Amino acid sequence: MELIAEQFPIVIQSLNIGFIQTLKLFFVTLLGAVPLGLIISFGSMSRFRPLSFLTRIIVWIIRGTPLMIQLLIIYYFPGLVLNNPIWGGGESGRFLAASVAFVFNYACYFSEIYRGGIQGVPRGQEEAGLVLGMTKSQIFFKVTLLQMIKRIVPPMSNEVITLVKDTSLARIIALQEIIWAGQAFLKGSQGISGAIWPLFFTAVYYLIFNGILTVLLGRLEKKLDYFR
């Protein structure tokens, strides 16, 4: 116990730095995947058959394979197979590659949620807008969008919380996120080695952050509770 108390300040400092990298990956993924998912969902709902077919094939591949494999392929394929290391070296290169993999992977999951949300709004809503002389964009922004958001908040909350934990997969390409930072003390770092508790302790970070997100997303859901 005494030993842990002694190690605590050093470990926390290290874990904090790792967690910042975790948060960065989380927010970049969210910021990229939320709009990209919308584009993909439009693609998969397109009346132009080849486009919707192609989009659905891509979504099937991305959702059908492990994110970990996608990370490895995206990071190593350009350099090792094509002899063209586009990501550059170091932590910034790893972060870039991880961001691309995460944004793409999550955009595919989001697109399916959006598709459900859009198709779940009854056709009569659009028709009511049309006969009232509204334009298609007025109908989208003033009528369907909010109903769609209401429908997608619960499944999106689920995905967002999963994303927080999935960022740890970036460890596989040695991105220095919080798991990597915790594991360092097992191998030996800053005079501490063979300590497993820092790795266990990372769970507290995830738990607290997800607690905050759950409260915020719950509030959003409640805010949209005024209509049905």
Add this chain to the structure above:
Amino acid sequence: MAILEVEHLNKSFERTEVLKDISFSLEKGRVLSIIGSSGSGKTTLLRCLNFLERPDSGSIRVNGEVLFDTSDPVTTQESEIRKKRLHFGLVFQSFNLFPQYTALENVMLAKELLAKGQPEYKQQKREMLARIEEEGKMLLGQMGLSDRMHNYPHQLSGGQCQRVAIARALALKPDILCFDEPTSALDPELTGEVLKVIRGLADQETTMIIVTHEMAFARDVSSQVIFMDDGRILEQGTPAEVIGNPSEERTRQFLARFTQG
């Protein structure tokens, strides 16, 4: 002169002909009821008038103005159709109120959006919005919903929802107000309050087209009745003629089901 003239309207879905050479006209201030069994094309006809479906051929004129004519391609362009829709109002069987807006907001929304597109909106924003709100409240008052205008649709009964939907359609002052089986989704108890409102509109000489299964109501309120069967107008005339003394065997068969109870 007739306010509405429909000539030789045809519409098919895939290979099924849903409307076959539909022609009729309607005088201003009159009420036309369309009766017939399910699948006879009544609803499709209403949807064509509101441009929710595009007729394959034929023409639609309102107040002598050609709104749609397949022999004149300019009139069938998508960009032109939006403004033309405003000649018609449509009340749906399933109300289709916007759930995230209160009754009053439902009535005001389309008008607000139209006002925003007008050049004088910037200077007279406040006055224009106040007027729209005033009119909305008045319409809901007419529908007997003064105490309900700040409720959301899910807080209202089916009959109240349908009355809000009628107010919403009236807010845009359409030349012709269409009803697509306005009481079919309602409990029998709530049917009466909606029919009363429609009857009130008829008394004020609102031009209306009503697709309905309420035979007694159709007979009572309309000045003209069309009986449709298999996409065709089989019979048309006054209610006394079509409902009271039909000349076609098919019409008699159809009406018999209602009188037998």
